[in-house]
Amino acid sequence: MKILVTGAFGQLGSELRELSINYPNDNFTFVDREEMPLDDVNKVLDVLEEVQPDVIVSGGAYTAVDKAEAEPELVDVINHQAVAVMAKWARSNDRKLIHISTDYVFQGNSSTPLKEDEPTDPINVYGLSKQKGEEAIAQSGADAVIIRTAWVYSSHGANFVKTMIRLMTERDEISVIADQIGSPTYARDLAKAILDIIQSDKWKKGIYHFSNEGEISWYDFAVAIRELKGLDCKINAIPTEQYPTPAKRPKYSLLDKTKIRTQFGVVVPNWKDSLEEMLIKV
Template identity: 55%
Template sequence: MKKILVTGANGQLGSELKVLSSRYSQFDWVFANRITVTLDNLVLLKEQLNEIDPDIILNCGAYTAVDKAEAEKEQAFMVNHLAVELIARYSEENKAKLIHISTDYVFDGSSSIALNEEAETNPINIYGESKRAGEIACMKENLNSIIIRTSWVYSKFGNNFVKTMQRLMQERELINVVNDQIGSPTYAADLAQAMIEIIESPNWIPGIYNYSNEGEISWFEFALAIKEFGGYNCNIKGIPSASYLTPAKRPKFSLLDKSKIKLIYGLGIPNYKKSLKKMFA
């Protein structure tokens, strides 16, 4: 029986994998939180990996506090770069398969067409820089690894845009949402399912892949869809990013082209509205 280690088990993606795992009892699942797999202590991390001895690693653990990363650069790079480097090296040395999760924030947002895996990276914040450093290290240490870039992740678990909107729409009569950042949301349950399908596939084709739900929208349009499915009465006003300043800059355009993952793994990717409706259900 193959043993699958899921890091970041209490995060959105890890939690969705946990839900799905009961359907895949042919695997021995190990769900590791930040104590059982310590991504900010490399000495401990190496010992923990040796002890768990996985056949497959799904690295969903990350430092994801985008604004906080501006002040905590060392911590962000420790988890998103150095720990990834160690995990990739471990998986290469021990012939374990590795799927590592990355982000659309490796791009600067200057594109006007959907970004494929070959598009030039140029992160504009510390979080993006740390994730890009992790990608480079992962590919260098383990040529056989798979990296999945995703965007705007949400789930019924953890903290995310959908849950924040749900709360605000019940508390306030009016909310402002940026309308000039374009991309596509990702329902973590869909991404979790895609990862399992890749593991189960007879083909293991290493490299970088993009995954998000279908649709090209702004955060404002996403908020309108949340309002629709939640039946909220709150008014939503679209505002430019310049009116909502954050410590970390965000890419203006980070829509991901999913052609490669659909072609190679035959994945059916749902439209964002279909998946959002599923989460509300």
């Protein structure tokens, strides 16, 4: 099986690359912005025609949420138009697509875990672009699995966990938002889930949710990082209003993982177990 992975050096792409050695019978092609610039839809099509993948894993995206507010046109090309090209190609060539989306497609005002059929209503440019990407896939009729995820971190790339470790090492005291609720996603767990789905004989197109199990705030996450790393830093819990950002964030983005577990038998580890596993590497 030929598997094309976009976003090769991102958090998810890096984890997929490490895990791909466990699948010697499959032929993986990893592309990043140099080999397949997602802001050039013609180049995206050229790469698809050249590689002729059986499965496209669309993991690359514009993910700088705050910066996105000032670059809506570029964000739309990368997160929407390039995805539309992949979806149309997959449909025309009878190939499969796995696309990674986000909790940011939701308004963030729920109080119960979000199911896949919950109405989407993004509150920022990034979320809107990801919603449009999802809609483009649906309109194409492609045989596609869309996986919405949240709060992604990894031993690769820049993320909340590594930022917290750095700040808690440099400072005696930090402040972290305590009123945004969700569950983090260890990118390696998501990568394993994607590979399990590709290999599964239970493939079924549609939207699925994946993050680690549990319900925490960013403050809770920071405290756990401090304790597991044995750091000595005071952490103050603050409301969102005390840390204004260009892009609004959902207050509640806990994802319901029942569907992905039921359909594919995917394992969803607890967030703290996965955090412990990741911290061994950094």
